[in-house]
Amino acid sequence: MSENGSKTPVDFWFDPLCPWAWMTSRWMLEVEKVRDVEVRWHVMSLAVLNEDKLDELPADYREMLETKAWGPVRVVIAAQQKFGDEVLGKLYTALGTRFHNRGEGVTREAVAGALEDAGLPADLIDYMDSDAYDKELRASHKEGIDKVGQEVGTPVIAVPGADGSQVAFFGPVVTPAPKGEAAARLWDGTLLVASTPGFYEIKRTRTQGPIFD
Numbered sequence: 280m281s282e283n284g285s286k287t288p289v290d291f292w293f294d295p296l297c298p299w300a301w302m303t304s305r306w307m308l309e310v311e312k313v314r315d316v317e318v319r320w321h322v323m324s325l326a327v328l329n330e331d332k333l334d335e336l337p338a339d340y341r342e343m344l345e346t347k348a349w350g351p352v353r354v355v356i357a358a359q360q361k362f363g364d365e366v367l368g369k370l371y372t373a374l375g376t377r378f379h380n381r382g383e384g385v386t387r388e389a390v391a392g393a394l395e396d397a398g399l400p401a402d403l404i405d406y407m408d409s410d411a412y413d414k415e416l417r418a419s420h421k422e423g424i425d426k427v428g429q430e431v432g433t434p435v436i437a438v439p440g441a442d443g444s445q446v447a448f449f450g451p452v453v454t455p456a457p458k459g460e461a462a463a464r465l466w467d468g469t470l471l472v473a474s475t476p477g478f479y480e481i482k483r484t485r486t487q488g489p490i491f492d
Contacts, residue, residue: 286317292423292435294325295351295374296385298489300434302454304371305492307436309462316438316466320367322359323420323433324352347385350407351378354390356416357406358399366399373397380491440474448473455490 291307293300307318326348333341351374358366373393383389391404406412423435426447437447448469457465472478 286315287439289316289318290321290423290437291318292321292323292419292433293371294323294348294433295355295371295378296325296348297433298379298491299450299452299454301375301379302456302489302491303434303436303451304375306451306453306456306462306465309456309458310466313459313463314466318368320364320371321419321423322352322356322367322416323423323435324348324416325433326352327417327420328424328429328432350387351385351390352416353406353409353412354394354403356412356419357409358394358397358403360412360415361403362399366397370394370397370399379489438470438473446470446474452485454487455492 289307289310291304293304295301310316311318326344329336329344333344336344355367355370355374358370370393373396374390376396377383377389377393378385383392387404387407390407391401394401394403423437424431426437426445427435427449431449435447435449437445440446451465451469453465456462472481
């Protein structure tokens with residue numbers, strides 16, 4: 280908890296397309312229940328992150344970025360610009376539930392359903408094909424990625440450090456999302472290593488894909 284007694288802000292950058300960011304976000308909601316933190320959601324974009332290195336990527340991943348990655352994140356940034364930051368968490372949950380938990384895929388129908396689930400206007404779907412808020416999307420993406428560097432992806436998490444400066448990191452990548460005290464332990468440990476001076480990375484090979492509830 281911060282010095283003024285309010286909850287500690289945790290800034291979380293996500294792309295709704297990413298299943299790993301989705302798992303981390305569900306863990307972060309569990310952390311809110313057991314630690315005095317409050318998540319503040321922000322948009323980042325896998326399409327923007329990879330746009331200058333498409334020719335280096337596997338063909339199937341490149342195709343996904345070119346055909347599916349722009350639409351959902353454009354809808355999210357449009358919703359944020361029109362209705363404020365407070366809609367981001369609800370819309371992200373609606374999109375992720377349909378994309379990942381229900382396996383509907385990244386389709387126009389799934390995005391339309393998510394807008395309805397989140398209580399947002401149906402005409403926001405039109406922004407899937409619009410670059411009207413790409414400037415704002417890129418600015419939000421840059422704010423997050425600049426905290427950790429170009430060699431990582433989504434999610435990015437940033438918290439106030441002990442000295443008042445912000446501590447930011449990529450991940451953690453975890454599946455399934457821990458709950459209860461297990462979520463708290465992972466949070467405490469993540470903050471411990473992330474705030475250690477000179478610490479840069481801890482990693483092991485993934486042996487399975489994300490496990491959705």
